[in-house]
Amino acid sequence: VEKRRVGLRKKKKGIYASKMKRATHMLFFRRHQKPGVKGWELQRALGADYPKVLEVLNDYLMSLDLQVKTVYEEEKTPDGKPTLEELSRARFYVTLRGELTPKESKMIGWRIDDLAGLAVAISYIISKKGQAPRRDVEEVLGEKLPSWKVGINIDRYIRYGYLQDDENDQLYLNWRTRAEVDEKALIDLLLRSEVQATFPSEAANGGKDIAEE
Amino acid sequence: VKSKKAQKKVGAEKLQRIIEMCIAIENHTIDPFLLNVDDVIKVVQKYFPQWDESEELNLDSEAICHLASVIKLQSEWVKYRSTSLYTDPFLLEGKLMQATKDEIVRIFLGAWHPVVEFEQLSLHSIAEALRYWKRLLPIKERWPELFVPEVAIGTTSRDELLRQRVLSAKVFSEEIESFWRELKEKIKEKGAKGKMRYWDFIGTDTYEKTVERAFLASFLITYGYATLEIIPLEEEVFIKPFAKPLAKIRTQQSISIPIAVTCENWQKWKRGELD
Numbered sequence: 001v002e003k004r005r006v007g008l009r010k011k012k013k014g015i016y017a018s019k020m021k022r023a024t025h026m027l028f029f030r031r032h033q034k035p036g037v038k039g040w041e042l043q044r045a046l047g048a049d050y051p052k053v054l055e056v057l058n059d060y061l062m063s064l065d066l067q068v069k070t071v072y073e074e075e076k077t078p079d080g081k082p083t084l085e086e087l088s089r090a091r092f093y094v095t096l097r098g099e100l101t102p103k104e105s106k107m108i109g110w111r112i113d114d115l116a117g118l119a120v121a122i123s124y125i126i127s128k129k130g131q132a133p134r135r136d137v138e139e140v141l142g143e144k145l146p147s148w149k150v151g152i153n154i155d156r157y158i159r160y161g162y163l164q165d166d167e168n169d170q171l172y173l174n175w176r177t178r179a180e181v182d183e184k185a186l187i188d189l190l191l192r193s194e195v196q197a198t199f200p201s202e203a204a205n206g207g208k209d210i211a212e213e
Numbered sequence: 214v215k216s217k218k219a220q221k222k223v224g225a226e227k228l229q230r231i232i233e234m235c236i237a238i239e240n241h242t243i244d245p246f247l248l249n250v251d252d253v254i255k256v257v258q259k260y261f262p263q264w265d266e267s268e269e270l271n272l273d274s275e276a277i278c279h280l281a282s283v284i285k286l287q288s289e290w291v292k293y294r295s296t297s298l299y300t301d302p303f304l305l306e307g308k309l310m311q312a313t314k315d316e317i318v319r320i321f322l323g324a325w326h327p328v329v330e331f332e333q334l335s336l337h338s339i340a341e342a343l344r345y346w347k348r349l350l351p352i353k354e355r356w357p358e359l360f361v362p363e364v365a366i367g368t369t370s371r372d373e374l375l376r377q378r379v380l381s382a383k384v385f386s387e388e389i390e391s392f393w394r395e396l397k398e399k400i401k402e403k404g405a406k407g408k409m410r411y412w413d414f415i416g417t418d419t420y421e422k423t424v425e426r427a428f429l430a431s432f433l434i435t436y437g438y439a440t441l442e443i444i445p446l447e448e449e450v451f452i453k454p455f456a457k458p459l460a461k462i463r464t465q466q467s468i469s470i471p472i473a474v475t476c477e478n479w480q481k482w483k484r485g486e487l488d
Contacts (some may be wrong), residue, residue: 028329028331029330029331030330030332035328035330036328038445040445040446041445043446044446066329069326069328088445088446093328094328094329094330095328095329096326096327096329097326098326099322099325099326100322100325100327101322102318102319102322105318105322108327112314112315112318113314115318115321116314116315116317116318116321118321119317119318119320119321120309120317122321123305124306124309127301127302127305128302129290129293131241133242140306140309140310143310144314168240168241168242170241170242176328179328180325180326180327181324181325181326182324182325182326183324186320186321186323187305189320189323189324190305190309190312190320191304191305193308193312193320
């Protein structure tokens with residue numbers, strides 16, 4: 001009996017290992033225009049126990065400072081344990097678990113101006129309950145960015161999937177912000193930040209690459 | 214009689230303005246709290262006894278309907294203010310204005326967890342691509358040059374263009390509207406829960422007609438007359454008409470749903486195998 005039990009355990013372990021590999025391939029390599037995989041796709045490929053497979057993968061990724069991030073449809077994060085229906089409609093991504101240092105962020109290829117502009121645009125839209133007129137966002141960004149760059153930057157944030165606009169020229173947060181940005185943490189950090197009395201090196205810094213720091 | 218008419222006119226104009234303001238609020242271009250609901254209700258109450266024609270009553274009910282949407286938006290705003298995500302926009306704006314770029318970047322990096330992706334070729338994908346390349350016919354064979362005979366310039370008539378199906382007998386918008394009515398009638402007859410299988414709606418005796426119906430159905434969906442309901446696991450697609458065409462704002466990115474209306478699929482549908 002013990003032998004059989006050990007054999008079954010080994011077999012089960014093998015099945016989970018192969019499912020984890022398959023899940024890793026699906027999550028790391030883009031399959032569609034947008035990255036990430038829908039729950040129902042994972043269910044089809046891995047079987048009904050895919051939430052368990054993702055849990056095991058998430059634990060494994062912890063040591064690599066990565067995580068499996070779940071983004072529920074229409075930002076409706078369930079209060080308790082998500083239902084299978086909610087999971088099947090959710091999108092799963094692999095994201096960085098911890099934080100990047102300013103020096104590391106040069107790897108992402110963002111200029112400090114553009115990254116700061118993105119942070120301001122996202123924070124401003126969050127403060128306006130998830131939507132703001134494009135004109136207002138342009139005005140806020142125009143305080144510190146040259147006017148010719150403001151429109152280009154907003155279009156770029158839209159193209160990357162951080163923001164989206166509608167025919168009424170309203171800006172909203174888009175899928176990439178929901179996947180990558182911890183909105184609550186961003187607002188908390190911003191409110192806790194100490195306001196500087198002077199503005200050192202701002203003019204001198206204009207347009208400087210993080211890489212140059 | 215004249216003064217009653219004039220009063221009615223003023224009342225109708227006021228209702229029209231209320232509706233326009235409500236629509237602007239629904240489109241998120243105006244703060245929902247700029248509308249004083251009590252004042253609006255007083256206006257609606259004041260003029261209601263004077264309405265006796267169906268158009269006037271319609272205007273009244275339209276105003277009430279839009280007002281209800283505004284109240285819903287106001288209640289959503291109050292709910293949001295009570296959540297932990299709510300922060301005074303002015304306070305936040307002040308912080309954003311006063312922080313330096315470096316500081317904003319430092320704060321953002323504390324809350325930013327970028328998506329991780331691999332962009333890498335595998336040996337398997339290269340081998341697959343090479344196999345595909347070997348099988349691929351030269352472009353000259355795939356796209357043979359069309360032989361277009363030279364013809365003399367001549368005149369044609371509208372009837373001839375209609376016969377050749379270059380022109381349609383109906384204006385396109387009329388055609389879409391009548392197709393929408395047909396969908397609603399078919400659902401009454403054969404549908405369940407206000408929807409029916411996509412293929413059961415577009416499918417007809419001939420493949421050509423089926424393609425034409427699929428083409429029209431795509432416009433029904435794009436123009437907001439109907440929507441598609443997809444059950445991914447069962448691979449079932451349903452079409453569902455709206456009671457009124459939607460003129461909604463795009464709060465989510467529009468998506469395209471490709472449905473292959475191939476001759477093979479049409480034959481399968483005819484045989485009842487396309488479930």
